[in-house]
Amino acid sequence: MELALSDDQVQILDAIDTLAKPYASVPIHDISFALTSAELTRELAEGGFLDVAAMEELGPETAALVVERLARLPFAVEAAASALVRPLLDSELPRPLCLIEEGALGRAVRYLAPGATVVMVGSGGVRSFVATADHVAEAHDESIFAYPMAVLKAQPAEADLRQYNVPASEVLTQWRIGLAAEASGLMAAALAATVTYTSERKQFGLPIATFQALRHRLAEAQVVTNGAYWMTMKAAATRDSGDAALAALHAQEAARRVTYDFHQFLGAMGMTLEHPLHLWTYRLKALTSELGGRGANALAAAEAIWG
Numbered sequence: 001m002e003l004a005l006s007d008d009q010v011q012i013l014d015a016i017d018t019l020a021k022p023y024a025s026v027p028i029h030d031i032s033f034a035l036t037s038a039e040l041t042r043e044l045a046e047g048g049f050l051d052v053a054a055m056e057e058l059g060p061e062t063a064a065l066v067v068e069r070l071a072r073l074p075f076a077v078e079a080a081a082s083a084l085v086r087p088l089l090d091s092e093l094p095r096p097l098c099l100i101e102e103g104a105l106g107r108a109v110r111y112l113a114p115g116a117t118v119v120m121v122g123s124g125g126v127r128s129f130v131a132t133a134d135h136v137a138e139a140h141d142e143s144i145f146a147y148p149m150a151v152l153k154a155q156p157a158e159a160d161l162r163q164y165n166v167p168a169s170e171v172l173t174q175w176r177i178g179l180a181a182e183a184s185g186l187m188a189a190a191l192a193a194t195v196t197y198t199s200e201r202k203q204f205g206l207p208i209a210t211f212q213a214l215r216h217r218l219a220e221a222q223v224v225t226n227g228a229y230w231m232t233m234k235a236a237a238t239r240d241s242g243d244a245a246l247a248a249l250h251a252q253e254a255a256r257r258v259t260y261d262f263h264q265f266l267g268a269m270g271m272t273l274e275h276p277l278h279l280w281t282y283r284l285k286a287l288t289s290e291l292g293g294r295g296a297n298a299l300a301a302a303e304a305i306w307g
Contacts, residue, residue, distance in 0.1 A: 005065070006070075008057065008062070009058075009061075009062050009065055012049065012052065012058075012062060012065070012066065013065060013263045014067075014302075015019060015020065015038065015049075016036065016044075016048070016049060016069050016070065017064065017069070017215055019040075019043055019044070019049075020028040020040065020070070023037055023040050023073050023075045024073060024074075025074065025219065026074050026276045026279070026298075028223070031273035031274060032149055032273075033144060033146055033273070033278070033282070034145075034146045034147055034232070034279070034282075035074050035075045035076065035146075035279060036075060036076055036077075036148055037075050037077075038165050040073075040077060040289050041077060041078070041096075042073060043109070044070070044077065044079070045082075045095065049066055049083075050066070050082040050083045050086075051080060051083070051086075051087070051091065051249065052066060052081035052083065053083055053084055053087045053242045054087040056092055059184075060084060060174065060177065060236045060237075060239060061233065061236045061237050063083040063084050063236070064083075064084070064177055064178070064181040064232055064233060064235075064236035065181075065233075066079065066083055066187065067079045067080045067083055067084070067178055067182055068181045068182070068185040068229065069182050069185060070187040070285075071181070071182040071183075071184070071185025071186045071187065071189070072185045072186070072188055072192075072234070073189075074189075074276050074279040076146065076147050076148065076279075077183070077213065078095065078096035078110070078111045078285060079178075080178030080179065080181060080182050081096070081097035081098070081111075081119070081175070081178060082095050082096065082097050082127070083178070084174040084177055084178040084181075085097060085099060085119065085174050085175060086176070088164075088170060088171060088174060089119065089128070089164050089166060089171075090164075093128070094115060094116070094117050094130060095116075095117070096113075096116045096272060097109040097111075097116070097117050097197065098111050098116050098117065098118045098119065098131070099120055099121065099175055100118060100119070100120055100121070100152065101120070101121055101122055101291070101292075102121070102122025102123065102151055103122070104120070104143055105152055105153065105154070106151065106152070106153065107151065107152060108139040108145075108149045108150065108151050109149065109150060109151070109152050110145075110147045111147065111148055111149075112131060112134075112136055112148055112149065112150040112151075112152060113131065113136060113148070113150060114131055114132050114133045114136055115130065115131065116130070116131050117129075117130055117131075118130075118135070118152065118155070118160070119171070121168050121171050121172060121304070122168060122208050123168075124286050125163060125164065125166050125168055126159040126162070126163070126164040126166050126167075127162060127163050127164070128161065128162045128164070128169050129145055129155060129156050129160065129161055129162065132150075134154060134185055135153065135154050135155060135156075135221055136150045136151070136152070136153065136179075137150060137151040137153040138150060139150070139151045144285075145282050145285055145286035146242045146279050146281075146282035146283045146285075146286070147283055147285065147286055148245050148280060149286075161216050169186065169241060172241070172244075172291070172300075173235075173239060173241045173244040174239075174244075174275070175239075175258055175291065176235070176244035176245055176247060176248035176291060176297065176300075177232060177239075177244050177247065177248075177296045178234065179237050179248050179251065179252075179287055179290055179291065180228060180231065180232040180244070180247035180248045180250070180251040181236070182196060182283075182287060183228060183251035183254070183284060183287050184225065184228045184229040184232050184251060184253065185193060186253060186255070186280045186281075186283050186284050186287070187224075187225040187251075187280075187284065188220075188225055188229070188259055188279050189280045190258070190262050190277060190280040190284070191218070191221050191222060191225055191258065193262075193275075193277050193280070193307065194218070194221075194261075194262045194266065195209065195218060196278065197265070197266055197269070197275070197277075198214060198218070198265050198266075201267075208265075214265060216220040217261050217265075218261075218265075221258045221261060221262070222256040223256075224250075224253075224257060224258060225254065225258065227250060227254065228247070228250055228251045230290055231243070231246060231247040231250050231251075232247045232251070232307055239302040240304070241300070242301055242304030242305045244299050245298075245300040246301045248291060249297040249298050249301055249302060250285070251293045251298065252287065252288045254284075254291065255287060255288050255296055256288055256294075257282040259281045259284050259285065262281060263281065264278060265275065273293045285299075301302045
């Protein structure tokens, strides 16, 4: 595993930063639960940023870096499934991709909408279909997760599902890497927003970030966020199922821990939509329950490591 970024990776991330600069902040007076941009998604696709995993010289490691960087934006972008799972199946699958486990009928799914590709993973293998209006129901209660979400209310007959020869375990490994990469980027952005706020907010004549209790907990948040990032990069480099499960587990554990602190440090502002913190932490909330949550990923890691 190379700890330093290659020249190609540096150039790709710099290009993403330049392209995404207009989307790096929240529009003035916007208090939405979720932010999306069809224009940003189109520009990323046209620039090939979501297809880097298919390039032999770049691979999943670069794709994970792209996912992590895009997750730092206040705008939610479907990048993880497209960048890490789509190349395994068919590089021409319509975007966005929605990854679900078997038996997900009646549940809210990220980025689900008519025209999206739904990829089902489970004991029946890996199958997909393109969603229509008959398959999708609006999700009202799930809007607090800061993702565009909808409920999968139906699916085509078994004979109408497209079947893939790719093992479900391989798709799950890439799914877990994508989850961990996205969570790492979200935590990094939420931490940066919290540090900025606590450095500017004064109490007793001093910025509250100078108080020792906050400094210690912010330092701990930085440590677990860095840990999630490096575990993700290791999993992307090895493509090992155990590494991927551990990365997803640690990312979900870390997200649960730091989200509480970040909102507490913002005080009353952490309970409003006026500060953009929720655009990252509410997405983290959704990710902590994905793939069965921490319990399921812990079991997957144990199974992969100890059999």
